[in-house]
Amino acid sequence: MYINFWYPIARADEVSADKPLRVDLLGMSFVTFRDEDGAAHVLADTCVHRGGSLSQGWVRGGRAICPYHGWEFGGDGKCKHVPSLVTAKIPARAKVDSYPVEEKYGIIFAFLGDLPEEERPPIYEIEEFEDEGWKSQLYVYELNAYYERSIENGMDPIHNQFVHPKQGQPMLEPEMQAKPVPMSDIPWGSKFYLPFGQKLDHDTDLKGDKTGERVGAAGSWHQGPNQLVTYIDLTATNSFHQYMFEAPLSESKTRVFFINMRNWLLDDEYDERIETVTLEVVHEDVAVLEALQPSRTPDTNTKEILVPGDTAVVRYREYLKDWDARGWRIDYKKLMAKKGDVAFAIPCPGRRESGNWVLDTVPMEPGNPEMIGSATRDSKIGKADVA
Numbered sequence: 362m363y364i365n366f367w368y369p370i371a372r373a374d375e376v377s378a379d380k381p382l383r384v385d386l387l388g389m390s391f392v393t394f395r396d397e398d399g400a401a402h403v404l405a406d407t408c409v410h411r412g413g414s415l416s417q418g419w420v421r422g423g424r425a426i427c428p429y430h431g432w433e434f435g436g437d438g439k440c441k442h443v444p445s446l447v448t449a450k451i452p453a454r455a456k457v458d459s460y461p462v463e464e465k466y467g468i469i470f471a472f473l474g475d476l477p478e479e480e481r482p483p484i485y486e487i488e489e490f491e492d493e494g495w496k497s498q499l500y501v502y503e504l505n506a507y508y509e510r511s512i513e514n515g516m517d518p519i520h521n522q523f524v525h526p527k528q529g530q531p532m533l534e535p536e537m538q539a540k541p542v543p544m545s546d547i548p549w550g551s552k553f554y555l556p557f558g559q560k561l562d563h564d565t566d567l568k569g570d571k572t573g574e575r576v577g578a579a580g581s582w583h584q585g586p587n588q589l590v591t592y593i594d595l596t597a598t599n600s601f602h603q604y605m606f607e608a609p610l611s612e613s614k615t616r617v618f619f620i621n622m623r624n625w626l627l628d629d630e631y632d633e634r635i636e637t638v639t640l641e642v643v644h645e646d647v648a649v650l651e652a653l654q655p656s657r658t659p660d661t662n663t664k665e666i667l668v669p670g671d672t673a674v675v676r677y678r679e680y681l682k683d684w685d686a687r688g689w690r691i692d693y694k695k696l697m698a699k700k701g702d703v704a705f706a707i708p709c710p711g712r713r714e715s716g717n718w719v720l721d722t723v724p725m726e727p728g729n730p731e732m733i734g735s736a737t738r739d740s741k742i743g744k745a746d747v748a
């Protein structure tokens with residue numbers, strides 16, 4: 362699990378100016394609420410007085426109020442009022458981490474990390490989200506599996522024929538399965554897009570494919586460690602575009618915010634049926650994912666036998682290594698071991714602007730500066746890691 366990416370926190374309609382909502386993510390707790398202007402905020406959940414959980418308290422006047430002794434924190438994370446300090450000044454250290462927030466697609470996203478704005482990897486841009494002729498549904502569900510395994514599943518074009526009777530077990534031509542999946546890069550990720558029922562076409566330019574005549578095509582890509590896109594283009598005009606924003610709650614549990622977009626069957630009468638069928642397909646995946654061993658993506662590809670159909674999985678893992686190299690991976694075992702003794706927070710951008718913070722920052726795995734950029738510089742796709 363990584364700091365320095367955007368994570369989905371809650372459905373927009375779950376976050377209110379009346380009461381705080383606790384959200385667990387990356388092994389940590391956060392509190393989210395709205396201020397009087399309706400802007401959503403996400404703060405570390407730990408009160409810096411004596412460790413109260415802000416999400417158990419109240420929201421009043423746009424402030425999160427600790428249930429223990431009533432300290433009041435603004436959306437910027439700063440303590441604005443200490444009831445027991447009638448005349449004295451509020452200590453400068455009385456602040457909690459406050460994270461950048463964006464409200465998009467009916468979801469509250471928070472940037473859980475300390476990068477300045479210009480360096481932050483983006484929230485995936487759904488180009489057709491507001492377009493006429495497209496309709497979206499948002500589903501939220503949890504699975505007892507690690508999010509990286511879930512993203513890898515989305516980047517796997519071979520599993521469909523075995524896992525998805527609900528989809529009619531779509532199958533890649535055997536000769537396509539035997540060749541490396543042709544990959545192309547996007548910012549912070551990689552993608553494939555394959556025609557089905559046709560010979561393998563190494564042109565993966567999506568826009569070109571969409572305007573051409575074809576029986577159908579499908580593709581998947583990831584951006585960052587936790588955002589997955591799947592296009593199912595049945596014909597040039599009948600598509601499902603699916604966007605999964607995954608929130609790792611812990612190393613064994615994931616909450617998925619799934620935006621299902623379609624440009625056909627637009628009448629409301631189809632909504633329920635499409636949701637039911639889509640979630641049945643999701644649960645076919647979940648059943649497999651919850652039983653994987655090891656439950657988390659292994660450190661090295663030599664602990665599994667990867668074949669050409671796993672090319673996109675290998676590519677995803679190359680990106681994970683790059684983010685490891687940046688020192689962005691949380692040392693989860695250390696975090697769990699120390700959690701009872703130390704209150705931690707994911708560092709927020711404010712920590713680069715001021716010192717004197719009460720909460721310790723979450724323990725991180727060491728980075729490796731020489732390997733930064735390796736995903737785009739030293740890709741081994743088609744070489745040693747794939748049999």
Ligand code: FES
Pocket residue numbers: 408409410411412413427428429430431432
């Ligand atoms: S612990 Fe939060 S006000 Fe005392």
Ligand SMILES: [Fe+2]
Pocket residue numbers: 514520521524525646
């Ligand atoms: Fe699947």
